[in-house]
């Protein structure tokens with residue numbers, strides 16, 4: 001490796017990056033190619049003698065480029081996958097270039113301060129208590145883990161037990177109360193925390209997957225001692241919001257009865273709604289709860305990967321995460337990111353949040369929330385009007401559940417066929433869900449780049465694959481093939 005090689009590598013990577021990003025509006029969303037073909041394309045064997053760096057990167061453009069899924073396309077509606085904001089993208093290039101290890105302040109003071117500011121902006125934007133502590137983690141899963149670790153610390157500390165030092169053997173039992181249909185990452189976090197998935201008490205939900213607060217109150221009345229409750233801001237299926245004010249009241253009553261209580265909110269999908277004045281009724285009471293998790297890489301459109309963990313009680317957050325060691329330089333008085341996330345060495349993922357927030361501003365974030373919800377409604381209205389589909393949920397955020405009405409009655413098979421049709425054509429990507437035992441199509445509008453034309457074009461394609469409009473052979477290729 002010669003020092004002068006940087007330019008030859010950039011000369012390959014930069015034009016390809018620009019070509020790729022510019023191709024997004026018209027590009028196939030889902031690549032063509034099966035496992036065996038991809039394997040053949042990439043499996044060159046580990047060489048004995050290394051190759052030139054620029055050659056390796058050029059080969060990846062050729063060998064992997066054709067099989068990349070356009071997650072940042074405005075026509076990608078699968079799972080809950082956010083797009084790529086240009087400011088976050090540019091920042092990611094620099095973050096990769098600077099190659100900072102952002103665990104502690106001393107080795108990288110600039111990055112630590114940028115993350116500190118990003119954290120303050122988020123707390124302000126979301127209307128959370130001003131002392132709220134923040135950890136930038138890899139995603140919603142780890143944000144849930146981090147917040148629930150802080151919860152475990154605090155409810156057990158209040159009961160006179162040090163979970164970090166002594167583990168859970170012999171600890172006072174912790175009641176974990178979770179809504180039915182909670183995101184699997186919450187249950188998975190309970191597994192990592194030694195609390196156990198099956199130990200969670202499940203509280204039934206209403207028809208929009210909002211927790212039944214009457215039943216939550218009943219459940220808590222039957223439990224005593226340390227208690228952790230988890231609710232949601234943006235259900236992964238329906239996009240619904242729990243009644244945070246009611247949950248806060250119930251938690252307060254439980255706490256006042258002498259039970260250490262912590263309420264966590266999984267806000268991976270829609271915590272950002274708290275930044276939108278138009279959504280203030282939906283998130284009323286959110287700021288009265290104890291911890292909140294969200295994803296930077298979903299609606300905020302920061303590059304993968306980025307999640308955020310927020311705790312009202314910074315001491316609990318820090319006690320659950322911090323680690324001391326003689327070979328670290330700690331206690332400088334500045335914020336060490338490592339005190340608030342489970343990673344040791346870590347990527348400077350908060351800098352992308354700084355950039356996205358600065359570029360969007362308060363107004364831009366609020367517009368992003370409202371526009372994605374508006375586009376989700378546009379999908380819902382057009383599909384419902386076709387007579388071929390029913391909308392299963394109340395579209396209160398950016399998630400839509402679609403029941404395709406099969407002519408032969410096999411709705412599940414029909415949903416799969418319609419989704420496979422548009423995916424195969426390359427025009428859009430949707431993923432399915434099994435919701436209350438029924439196979440449905442799920443739409444998630446999570447990309448700043450999606451516009452009305454994208455939605456209309458994709459609705460037309462969906463209806464065409466559902467046989468609701470005649471299939472006209474395209475005059476010219478509708479979409480550019482991947483490279």
Ligand SMILES: *Cc1c(COP(=O)(O)O)cnc(C)c1O
Nearest residue numbers: 139140141183185236268269295
């Ligand atoms: C996506 C999601 C998660 C997990 O987030 P990752 O970023 O994939 O780790 C957790 N909860 C909900 C509601 C989600 O939608």
